[in-house]
Amino acid sequence: xxxxxxxxxxxxxxxxxxxxxxxxxxxxxxxxxxxxxxxxxxxxxxxxxxxxxxxxxxxxxxxxxxxxxxxxxxxxxxxxxxxxxxxxxxxxxxxxxxxxxxxxxxxxxxxxxxxxxxxxxxxxxxxxxxxxxxxxxxxxxxxxxxxxxxxxxxxxxxxxxxxxxxxxxxxxxxxxxxxxxxxxxxxxxxxxxxxxxxxxxxxxxxxxxxxxxxxxxxxxxxxxxxxxxxxxxxxxxxxxxxxxxxxxxxxxxxxxxxxxxxxxxxxxxxxxxx
Ligand SMILES: C[S@@+](CC[C@H](N)C(=O)[O-])C[C@H]1O[C@@H](n2cnc3c(N)ncnc32)[C@H](O)[C@@H]1O
Numbered sequence: 001x002x003x004x005x006x007x008x009x010x011x012x013x014x015x016x017x018x019x020x021x022x023x024x025x026x027x028x029x030x031x032x033x034x035x036x037x038x039x040x041x042x043x044x045x046x047x048x049x050x051x052x053x054x055x056x057x058x059x060x061x062x063x064x065x066x067x068x069x070x071x072x073x074x075x076x077x078x079x080x081x082x083x084x085x086x087x088x089x090x091x092x093x094x095x096x097x098x099x100x101x102x103x104x105x106x107x108x109x110x111x112x113x114x115x116x117x118x119x120x121x122x123x124x125x126x127x128x129x130x131x132x133x134x135x136x137x138x139x140x141x142x143x144x145x146x147x148x149x150x151x152x153x154x155x156x157x158x159x160x161x162x163x164x165x166x167x168x169x170x171x172x173x174x175x176x177x178x179x180x181x182x183x184x185x186x187x188x189x190x191x192x193x194x195x196x197x198x199x200x201x202x203x204x205x206x207x208x209x210x211x212x213x214x215x216x217x218x219x220x221x222x223x224x225x226x227x228x229x230x231x232x233x234x235x236x237x238x239x240x241x242x243x244x245x246x247x248x249x250x251x252x253x254x255x256x257x258x259x260x261x262x263x264x265x266x267x268x269x270x271x272x273x274x
Pocket of ligand 1: 160
């Protein structure tokens with residue numbers, strides 16, 4: 001798999017290696033290979049620049065912070081965009097009362113379905129009426145159907161917004177706000193570290209950025225959202241009524257999820273349509 005699906009392989013193995021519930025359903029050799037190769041490169045960069053935030057700690061903190069928003073929202077409907085090989089949908093629909101729709105691009109959604117079809121536990125997840133796995137591009141796919149019906153409603157985009165440039169962000173934010181408004185209101189959660197808070201690249205960071213752009217066929221991180229204020233303004237223009245920003249320091253579940261001694265960097269945006 002090329003493009004951004006490679007990044008989903010890395011996060012897939014991160015969830016497995018941390019022992020997150022249902023993550024084993026998506027175990028595959030490709031994910032282990034990408035995880036090991038990336039970690040070898042990152043170990044070198046951390047040796048040279050130990051002050052850098054840890055990718056693993058940041059991913060685990062972000063996942064826990066989004067789980068926290070999920071628990072606090074107690075939604076009836078969840079639409080998870082760019083769900084990749086995340087097991088959150090499988091985990092959440094273990095309990096009754098939540099309708100969960102996952103969306104990703106066709107190559108990833110098909111692979112995820114194939115992995116679920118390959119085991120009895122996976123087939124049991126696919127058989128739930130409360131769980132749906134859909135193929136589509138979050139920037140064009142109709143979002144309202146998954147949110148229609150009684151609330152509360154939650155839209156999750158984990159590991160997607162950092163790759164979107166300002167135009168694509170505007171499209172995504174406007175579509176999510178409109179779909180939530182149409183459905184009767186709800187919450188949108190995503191993470192994005194503003195450019196001015198990112199560590200300076202330096203030679204090692206530059207090399208990793210170059211490797212990542214090659215890996216993802218040019219889709220590295222976008223660098224056009226300077227500050228939290230820029231993202232807040234984009235969300236307000238898109239139609240959100242209220243935005244709360246949190247970091248691991250505000251959330252005990254994030255601190256508990258990150259491995260001891262490793263620094264997590266996450267900036268989480270929780271935006272609401274009344
Ligand atoms: C970094 S991975 C994150 C996967 C998952 N959310 C997680 O945290 O494990 C990025 C995911 O975004 C998906 N993606 C990228 N652009 C997308 C788009 N326009 N619509 C839907 N999914 C997209 C990729 O296929 C990939 O699965």
